[in-house]
Amino acid sequence: MSATAPEQAHELFVEYFNAANLDALVSLYEPNATLVPFPGEPVSGHAAIREALGGFLGLKCRMELKIDKIFRADDVALIFSSWSLKGIAADGKPLELTGQTSDVVRHQPDNTWRFVIDIPQGAAATKG
Numbered sequence: 001m002s003a004t005a006p007e008q009a010h011e012l013f014v015e016y017f018n019a020a021n022l023d024a025l026v027s028l029y030e031p032n033a034t035l036v037p038f039p040g041e042p043v044s045g046h047a048a049i050r051e052a053l054g055g056f057l058g059l060k061c062r063m064e065l066k067i068d069k070i071f072r073a074d075d076v077a078l079i080f081s082s083w084s085l086k087g088i089a090a091d092g093k094p095l096e097l098t099g100q101t102s103d104v105v106r107h108q109p110d111n112t113w114r115f116v117i118d119i120p121q122g123a124a125a126t127k128g
Helices: 006-018 022-027 046-057 122-126
Strands: 029-035 062-073 076-088 094-107 113-119
Touching (some): 006 076, 022 046
Antiparallel strands (some): 076 094, 094 113
C-alpha cells in the first residue's frame, strides 16, 4: 500500500515499522531520498536507507506516532510528528526513545506521496 495523502506517509511508516516490513518501509521513499539516522550521517538512496532502517528494525521496538502539524505547498508537504519507540535493548534492558520528526514528502506522478527528506530527530539533528 502507498500513501495517497501526506499524513498517510507517517501512518504507513508506523504500520510497516511495527510489522518489521523493510521492503514496504523503503517503498515509502523516493529513489534518491535522504534519511538522517541517529546516530549517523545523512544517507541517500534506497540501498543506504534500507541499511539504516534495517538497523532500527533490529531493535525490535514498537513505534507510536502522533502527527502534530502538516504544511503543504502544491506537491510538497512538511510533516511534524511526535514519536516514541519502546522495546528491549540487545543487553536485555528496557529501551525507550522519543523525538519529533521533521519530514518532507512529495506528490508523485502515480498520485502517491513519498519521503524526500526524513529527519527522525527533527531540529534536534542540528545540535551537537
